[in-house]
Each structure stands twice: as C-alpha cells, then as structure tokens.
Amino acid sequence: MVEWTDFERATIQNIFSKLDYESVGHNALGRCLVVYPWTQRYFGKFGNLYNAAAIMGNPMVAAHGAVVLHGLDRAVKNMDDIKATYAELSVLHSEKLHVDPDNFRLLADCLTIVVAAKLGASFTADVQAAFQKFLAVVASALRRQYH
C-alpha cells in the first residue's frame, strides 16, 4: 500500500489540473520516440516516424499521447489503489502489446521534462519528487501482471 503525504496528494492533483492532456501527451510521447528511438518498435503502424519533425507532426503520435495521459488520469483519480486500477492495463501491456517495462521509465522521464518545461519555476525539487514518485508507482502497477 503506497503512503502519500498531503503534500504529494495535493501536488499531483494540482499538476494534472493544469495540464492540457492532448498537448502534454503529444509532446511527451513524441519526445520519447525522438530521444529513445528504440521505443518506435511498438508503433510500426504509425507511418512516418523518420525524423524528429515527422514524429512530432504525426497525428497518430498525437492521438496516442492523449490516450496515455487519459490513462494516467485514472491513477490521479484513484491514488489509493493504483495497483487495482491498472490490473487490466498491466495485462494488456504484457500479454498483448509486449512492451518492455523499462519503457515506462523512459516515457515517465520524458513526461517529467515536458511538465518541468511547462511549469517552470513552480516545478520545485519537492514537486519533482512527488511527480516522479507518482509515475514510479504507476510504472510499478503496470509491471505487476508481467510474468
């Protein structure tokens, strides 16, 4: 059972209430595909991922980025039981999508950077710690059903 301080709970709700899920999702997923090109292996059907401009301009990347952020929203709304909330998604990522769980960390890092760039100075060290803890809990829940 994950223990959240009041500060951590408030920080997570606060950050996500400020995010445009479509834009942030697009930027985070796009950045991940550019910075860690091996992650493109999961998006063979997305068409042109040939260079950074193509990736960032690709409408399927944008749409899927939004899907990911809306998926994260489920954890934001169920912080006290992220494990159960993500049980099905974990099975999906393992059994159907066959995603190496290390990728969750790569995407989480890109999301952290996109949020840092958006929030600027208000993204303090303590806020970053809370945000990264949240993403680590999500990644752990997504990894749970792998065998």
Place this chain on the structure above:
Amino acid sequence: MSLTVHDISVVKALWAKIGSRADEIGAEALGRMLTVYPQSKTYFSHWADLSPGSAPVKKHGKVIMAAVSDAVAHIDDLPTALSHLSELHANKLRVDPANFKILAHNIIVTVGMLFPADFTPEVHVSLDKFLQNLAWCLAERYR
C-alpha cells in the same frame, strides 16, 4: 551510442546559449538529485546542509557544472579530457556509476525547465547522448 558530428554541433550551440548560467544549472540539478533521489545523499554525509539552495549545494553544483562545461569545450576528445576526473571518481570518491545517470537526468530536467523553448526533442537527444558519453568516460578507470 557515439556522438555524431550533428550531436557535437547541437551540444556546442546549446552551451553557447546556456553556458553563462552554468552555476545556476549545476546548483539546481544537484539540489534536485538530492531531493528526488535521496540515496544520492549518502555521498555527502559530511555536509551540514543538503537542502536545495544551501551553500554547500550551490558551491558543489558550480564545481560539477564547470567540469561539464569543460567537457563541452573538449567534446572532440572526452576520454582524454576526463581522464583525471575518472581517476578521482574511481579511486577516491568511489561514486557508484549508476548515479551519473541520475545526475544527468536532473541536469536535463533543469535545462528543460530553464530553457523550454530551446530544449526541443532534437536538442534533448543530443544532450542525453553527450551526458551518457561523459558518464562512460568518467567510469573508465573504475576497473
């Protein structure tokens, strides 16, 4: 993942823009690392104050970033440029090299935070590769 000619020119161009704030970036990145990855504090148990913005953190952030800036200036031959620092980290400091990745991540978060318009995905990938190469050279003398 070696640095291409393109990576080198991107990193140099980035440093031309951000190099003047190296002290600030260093202090910020170090402070974040100590807060977000508390296990890194084990290397600084001799400091009175480990909080972000404290005097020892600012001072040491400056030292670290000066070394990174120097590495940018010698980006064409990182192994030679970092040889002395590698000896230091291997024989005296004995920092687990896993921490180089952690600090690199926090440098990247700081750069993204302070220079959002300049830190495009293309710049990000080149900086990430540069810091990875730097870490590799720093660990060179470990064994």
